Amino acid sequence: MTVNFLMQNLINALQWGSFYALIALGYSMVYSILMLFNFAHGDIFMVGAYIGLGVSLGLLSLFGSGAAAVLPGWVVLVLTILISMFLTAFVGIIVERVGYRPLREAPRASAAITGLMIGIILETANILFLGGSRLKFPQLIESVTYNIGGVYVTNKKIMIVLVSIGLMLALHQLITRTKWGMAMRAMAYDYVVVPLVGVPMNTIAAMTFAIGSALAAAAGILFGLAYPVLDPYMGVSFGWKAFVAAILGGRGSIMGACIAGFMLGFIEIMTVPAIQIMNRLFSLNIGSNFRDLIAYSIVLLILIFRPHGLFGQAYSAKLRL
């Protein structure tokens, strides 16, 4: 087991964690404002990836691809991310308007299952309209693999990690430096009193869904670049795991969601080499398919010792962003 081996896994974990972090943010933000988890969020990630697919194919047919391209691939990629984030934000707003706003005063359980139903509706609508067969996400930029002293890194991996961190920093700026961000923080602090002083609850709730969905769309496109086979159920188990990251980070904590997302990616990826090292040391024969079982047992242990997550508040009637 060399240093290279650990470095390689670390880089893989950074990429994998970026997706969890971006999606976990959406869960956390909605929770901090509305005190409920939007269980359709994994499927919004899926919708974002498919919107990204449509937008990128549209842009490629408009500006040409390959040798006849008018615009370089990375410009198309940036445009795809921006347009898809914008469009998916509206999906989030519609989900909030149709699924959550009418049930805002309803019992918690009703609001919680709303997300599950919307998720199923999004999945089946996708199958009905697109036929359910797997689709290839166009590779807008040429993949280049760098060999840095035996550690392999691709340009896409670097880009995915940098774009994710950039988006997280942008969100941080939005929440800490703008008036809207201040309103969101106030709402998260006390969603009963703050509307009384004139902060529009409906606008803030819609905005929260819009931002969370836009981040999920960005995650979807980056995911499509890294794992170019899209299927209608891609958001289900992935969404659940990101939800685990949101809880692990501490309900409603933005920074917690980011850090826990990376941490979850790290635990999941590193479990595989850890299994191999254990196998060698104790001549066992455990398969790498034990990954999730071991990884999520670790998460369970962490939660037993820190039941409010890494950055959650002990009594969560009031939360802060």
Next chain:
Amino acid sequence: MRKFSSGLLLSLVAVIAFTFVAVDAGAADTIKIGFNIPLTGDNPDVGASSKNAAEMYLKKNPKVTVGGKTYALKFFYDDNEYKAESAVKVSTKLITEEGVLGIIGPQSSSQAVPAGEVANNYATPMISPWSTNPNTTLNRPYVFRGCFLDPFQGPVIANFATDELGAKKAAVLYDIAADYPKGLAEFFKEAFEKIHGAGSVVAFESFTTGDKDFSAQMTNIMMTGADVLFVPQYYSEVPLIVRAAKEMGWTKPILGSDSWGGGDLMGLCGDDCKGYYFSTHYAAAGAKGATKTFIDEYTAAYGKTPDDVAALTWDSLGLMVQAIKDTGKLSGDIKADRTKVKDALASIKNFPGITGNMTFTPEGDPKKCAVVVKINDAGKFEFFKSVCPK
């Protein structure tokens, strides 16, 4: 009203009588073969390919001579709707009502396993062209198949990796939660270690259905210094695995199994999969001899390249007819003739099929060569080598 119904009754009687007469008249010098295929349901393409191949066969070979007597071939196509219970009904009907001498189909194991029970109970020879599940023919002397089995495909790939690629250490990455990849991965490991000694499969990495990220498993595999990677997966996972391998710096060959040929592999994988190999039943691109003639004629008749179902159906039909000829003489007693055909099938040696030469084992499974295809630069599955059981 009364007049009308008696008229109807009369014409019905006439039709039935006529049918009986026709059947009787034909029974003397026709040989009836039944097809138990999915013409409707979830997988109509499989049924269409089977029927296309059969009709083309009938057009080319309308008559068979057995022991100096010439018989006309007559085919019955019955729809099993891609359902197990319908397949059982279809086989029962073909045997008891149509009185067929033998049955071709069902194609898929889910129907071939139950329908095989019916054929065996009624002592009627049946050949399933496409079913790879061992249970289809297991302990059923009257049931045969036209394709190789997974326990054979594993050694084929192990031999190919050894002889053609000079591999001494192999890595495997497979889905442990699905029967087909898991079985094949184990058969490959067993065969490869038989050649190169225990421990020569240096990485036996697994994942579970639905996983998208294989970077950790590939990093492990890279560390072992394997010469070749075997991936017995379906078209939806292969592109992701191939890419993960390339991103981790894997530049050596990747091998696949016949599952690579199903679905839209090249549409999803694109350039990433070019240059790799997989084993399959037959290769349309770069075919030679009788196989090429078959492909050209089929393409001219139906406007598409025959898939492996069509090719295997053609061969199964050829086997059935060959066995009928080999009986030497048909007695006219359908039960005795069925047993004679079964015995003839079991003793067929080196039947020259378009998917390779076939000899049946006592279990009714053919000993035949598999084809290894290479995904060429145009993205076509090109014939590379025929690998035979050692």
